[in-house]
Amino acid sequence: MKFDEIINMNPFFTHIDKKINFQFDKFMELTDFHKKHCTEYSKILQSMHFDIHSCKSIEQIPYIPVQLFKEYDLKSISDEDVFKVMTSSGTTGQRVSKIFLNKETASQQTKVLSASVNSFIGKKRMPMLIIDSPSVLRDRANFSARGAGILGFSIFAREKVFALNDDMTLNVDGILSFLRKYESTPIFLFGFTYIIWLHFVKQLIDLHIDIDLSKGILFHGGGWKKLVEHSVSEEHFRDILNKNFSLRNVHNYYGMVEQTGSIFIECEYGHMHTSIFNDVLVRSTRDLSVLPPHHKGIIQVFSILPSSYPGHSLLTEDEGEIIGLDGCPCGRTGTHFKIYGRLKNAELRGCSDTYEKPEK
Structure with a gap:
């Protein structure tokens, strides 16, 4: 094949x-x-x-x-063929992985991500609420893991709204306007697990903002170590999303910038x-x-x-x-x-x- x-x-x-x-x-x-x-x-x-x-x-x-x-620039293409360089995440002061892509690899990553996620959500594009800030996408030539994830999953959107402002506070007006516009339509939500918990879930609860995400499909990944430090298990994460926002269709995924596009998705x-x-x-x-x-x-x-x-x-x-x-x-x-x-x-x-x- x-x-x-x-x-x-x-x-x-x-x-x-x-x-x-x-x-x-x-x-x-x-x-x-x-x-x-x-x-x-x-x-x-x-x-x-x-x-x-x-x-x-x-x-x-x-x-x-x-x-x-993190230690070496590992690539099997010439410098002239480098189309994009992606970097891994890391704590302040850490070295990050650098992944060198040519146009063919970048294109195949997008196609594979699309085929994998479509198997769970269908092929029809949906309104998308990105649970992150637009500042992550400022540098289109050198993407972090968050930026690469957002850009990759954006292919499933017919309209995109960022749930957070650049300072990581809630974009309340944007969220409420988005949900009113698509109150009777399935919506797609994407974000990194720790960002979702700390800057979306906790802020909504602390501000007593009541929203209905019962028609939502959430894909999230990464950051579980930080949630464990906050005594938040995967089961508790799901339970709070369901209890507070009626969000039940939740899929965790496992992937890394070193193998972008090739993700493993959690079933029901x-x-x-x-x-x-x-x-x-x-x-x-x-x-x-x-x-x-x-x-x-x-x-x-x-x-x-x-x-x-x-x-x-x-x-x-x-x-x-x-x-x-x-x-x-x-x-x-x-x-x-x-x-x-x-x-x-x-x-x-x-x-x-x-x-x-x-x-x-």
Whole structure:
């Protein structure tokens, strides 16, 4: 199968054997390509004594730690072909990952994100409430994780309104006007989890602003570590959204700037799902061996998209557990899993970015 063929498939309902064969061939192709076009990646493979001809399964495909994108400019394209540079989030003073995209990779990221999300919300564009501030999109050439996420998910909108002002206060007039205009229409909401909780949910509650989001579909991701510090669990997050705003259609997603577009989406049973575009393994924190289902370990993520940089097989800093290799009650095929957050002692990196709070 080629990319143009799979992009029109429902990505979460692919026959498991067809998916395994397609992905393995694609990951091998990318491994060989990046070995030939990225000097640093080639040196890594040489140091591992990797023999591409002896690789027989996805488990044997080399991975690199996501941390390396903070240390090196890893790219498999010329400087002239760089179309966009995306940066990861990070706390103040941290180095950030830099991801170099050419036009082809950027285009495929958009198409894959669209196919994945449309599988959950349908193909019709909806009015969109972005739970963030417009200042995040100021620099269109160098996107942060928040900016890239907002821009990517904006393709599902027929009209966009930002719920927050540049100083992260509520855009009350904008929110109320938007909800009055679309009171009988399904709406799409997007934001990063910590931003939604601290600057949207808490401010609405503190200001006693009553809004009805019963027709809303919320996609959110990132920032769970910060919510844990505020004693907010995923269950409590969902419960408050339902109790206070009648918002029940909520989908958490797992993704990272190092594999933009290739997201894992949570189903109605609370499981993250792989698709035809991506996959996961869980490795032991002791010896990095691959673990079977129902064992917690380090998440390794695969994506068919990174052709401009060697990001197709990455070892994350996150802890997770595979629930099953198929057979989720929701009916979606393939591996489904849970994410438990950042590994202990891993470098703090929040997908909701950091920002300076304005002086009062």
